[in-house]
Amino acid sequence: MTLKLRFLTQRTLTVASAITLCGALSSSGQNARPVDIAIVDAMVFDGTGAAPSARTVLIQNGRITAVGAHLAVPAGYTTIDATGEALLPGFFDLHTHWTESGMPHSVPVMANEDLAAGVTTVDDFNSSPESFEARRAWIGMLNAPHVNICGRISTPGGHGADWADSATTRQIVTPLEARAAVDDLMRYKPDCFGETMIDGWRYGMSPDNTSMNADAIAALVDEAHKFQMPVLTHTVTVSKGKDAGDGHVDVIAHALQDRDLDEATIAAIKRGGSAFAPTLAVYEPNKPGSTPIPATDPRFLQSQKRWHLALNNTRLLYEAGVPITLGTDAGMPGTPHGKSSLREMELLVQAGLPASAALIAGTANSARAMGEINDRGTIEVGKRADLVLLKGKPWETIGDVEKTDRVFLSGRLVFGPGALAPNPDVPMAAAKVGNIVDDFEREDMRTNFATLVVTNPDGGLSRSSEILQIVPREGTNHALLMTGKMVVKDKPSVSIVVPLTKGSIAPADLRGYKGIRLDIRGDGEYELRLNALNAAYSATVSGNAEWKSVEIPFTELHPIAGRRTSPADALWKGDDLTEIEVVAHRKGGTTTWVELDNILFF
Numbered sequence: 001m002t003l004k005l006r007f008l009t010q011r012t013l014t015v016a017s018a019i020t021l022c023g024a025l026s027s028s029g030q031n032a033r034p035v036d037i038a039i040v041d042a043m044v045f046d047g048t049g050a051a052p053s054a055r056t057v058l059i060q061n062g063r064i065t066a067v068g069a070h071l072a073v074p075a076g077y078t079t080i081d082a083t084g085e086a087l088l089p090g091f092f093d094l095h096t097h098w099t100e101s102g103m104p105h106s107v108p109v110m111a112n113e114d115l116a117a118g119v120t121t122v123d124d125f126n127s128s129p130e131s132f133e134a135r136r137a138w139i140g141m142l143n144a145p146h147v148n149i150c151g152r153i154s155t156p157g158g159h160g161a162d163w164a165d166s167a168t169t170r171q172i173v174t175p176l177e178a179r180a181a182v183d184d185l186m187r188y189k190p191d192c193f194g195e196t197m198i199d200g201w202r203y204g205m206s207p208d209n210t211s212m213n214a215d216a217i218a219a220l221v222d223e224a225h226k227f228q229m230p231v232l233t234h235t236v237t238v239s240k241g242k243d244a245g246d247g248h249v250d251v252i253a254h255a256l257q258d259r260d261l262d263e264a265t266i267a268a269i270k271r272g273g274s275a276f277a278p279t280l281a282v283y284e285p286n287k288p289g290s291t292p293i294p295a296t297d298p299r300f301l302q303s304q305k306r307w308h309l310a311l312n313n314t315r316l317l318y319e320a321g322v323p324i325t326l327g328t329d330a331g332m333p334g335t336p337h338g339k340s341s342l343r344e345m346e347l348l349v350q351a352g353l354p355a356s357a358a359l360i361a362g363t364a365n366s367a368r369a370m371g372e373i374n375d376r377g378t379i380e381v382g383k384r385a386d387l388v389l390l391k392g393k394p395w396e397t398i399g400d401v402e403k404t405d406r407v408f409l410s411g412r413l414v415f416g417p418g419a420l421a422p423n424p425d426v427p428m429a430a431a432k433v434g435n436i437v438d439d440f441e442r443e444d445m446r447t448n449f450a451t452l453v454v455t456n457p458d459g460g461l462s463r464s465s466e467i468l469q470i471v472p473r474e475g476t477n478h479a480l481l482m483t484g485k486m487v488v489k490d491k492p493s494v495s496i497v498v499p500l501t502k503g504s505i506a507p508a509d510l511r512g513y514k515g516i517r518l519d520i521r522g523d524g525e526y527e528l529r530l531n532a533l534n535a536a537y538s539a540t541v542s543g544n545a546e547w548k549s550v551e552i553p554f555t556e557l558h559p560i561a562g563r564r565t566s567p568a569d570a571l572w573k574g575d576d577l578t579e580i581e582v583v584a585h586r587k588g589g590t591t592t593w594v595e596l597d598n599i600l601f602f
Helices: 015-022 107-116 129-140 175-188 214-226 238-246 263-271 298-319 339-351 355-369 398-402
Strands: 037-044 053-060 063-068 078-081 085-089 091-096 119-124 146-154 169-171 192-197 231-234 251-253 387-391 404-409 412-415 436-438 465-472 478-485 493-499 515-522 524-532 536-543 548-553 577-585 591-601
Touching (some): 091 355, 119 192, 192 214, 298 339, 339 355, 387 398, 478 493, 536 548
Parallel strands (some): 037 078, 037 085, 091 119, 146 192
Antiparallel strands (some): 404 412, 436 591, 515 548, 524 577
16 A cells, blocks of 8 residues: 655644744744755765665755765855764654653653654654644644654553543444544544554453454554555554454554464565564563562563563564564653664664664654655655764664764754754643633533533543433523443542643633632532643532532632642642543442533633
């Protein structure tokens, strides 16, 4: 299949938001015009399979215009003497999570860390589709890699459906549902379908009762390919690796690690045209900088067994001619952005790949798997000038990938001497919002701010369930009804989340208001939360069979203990709020309900 060439374009922002944010960011951002550059006498590893050789690369308007030995440098070019250094295409990472629970946990610093490592293209699997537009706008104002934002599809109770709402991770079982999920997600303009959760094996820690059926996988991929969208999966077992190959999945991740690969599975993966991203960096038993697991710990023995299977199966697929790509699961514990991408190439060599093959995995192979090889991934005339200048010879000593000197993104120097300043660690500019949040007169579950109201049941393999409905109140008025069924577990909960901005990316500025008011009726006490970027605040409200109006001044909200906050974060600021949440904590096995209306700020 030939995927269309896609570019992550600069999204249009309102003048007001651009002015606000540019006051906090460096004036030399993604909109800065690249200068004409000559990188002279570098040892060029171009990613095409050719042997490295001393060449000069000319860059104009962000594109490579000439590559050759002893090229004359035109007048007006900025010249970089790269004698003795290695020049490579910018690295890809096809499996990352730009999540606030990772380290680093803020988008600007994640972007800094990727660029400092020479990672110029990433796939992000962490985003709710509702956040795509705002996230693209935010990333577009930073010095950041090209970010492919991916839609998520899993099964009921499957991996990824155990923590997210159903709007973030679509849940399917049948081929018909798979096609419908793809079609629905396309309205958000995804760049790919990433971490499609076809394998529910849970690394041997629970029963496999949530894997995706082979016919659903095939239908999902077929539908995505109609839109020329690549599909990248979460696959950790050999049997599901075969299903992924039979289904023509574009990139199979993670390492297949439950048993040795068999010839039939290898053949299916080759026949399906699938590439393989083992994400060894996330599975390395003792990660660099982490506390080693004692050899006597049962977890150590289990992880060592899986680790050796992952390395061996990666080698077998490489030797069989399956394209190896680079993915890390960056953003997960112990797997930081940027550094993990470099570590992944080192681990590919540990698995048995030649150093040159590991470099091609991180450049051309990954670009090709994403349908972006006509734009970047190799050093050739006409390609985007996403480049990494290193001290050393990484095709001989793979550890030299860590000796980054300079990084270029679309011809702009973004890391190294004379580079643009790193992104400051500041959030997206706060948005002013109106006082009437939702009167529930729309039938599409959207608020007066046009944000999507979603559910947020407790996380885990088994989750409580809830349904949202718009129901008549009195006369021609309407209200929101949530009904929930609590799963049998410790401290189950269900909740309603009302985002204040699209996708909860930009914070809302509530400093012009004194508190929150809402109409409520229900079956007991509820926790009313206001979620912020780095904190959450709550108060208790109650409901009974009769409607009543509740008014809570912001001064009566208390920080929630246990959140990832510093004492400064816990202080009420008023300009960093993202969501209103109404939570019902009930006993396992019971049901609950609540109706809400006329949510507003006063």
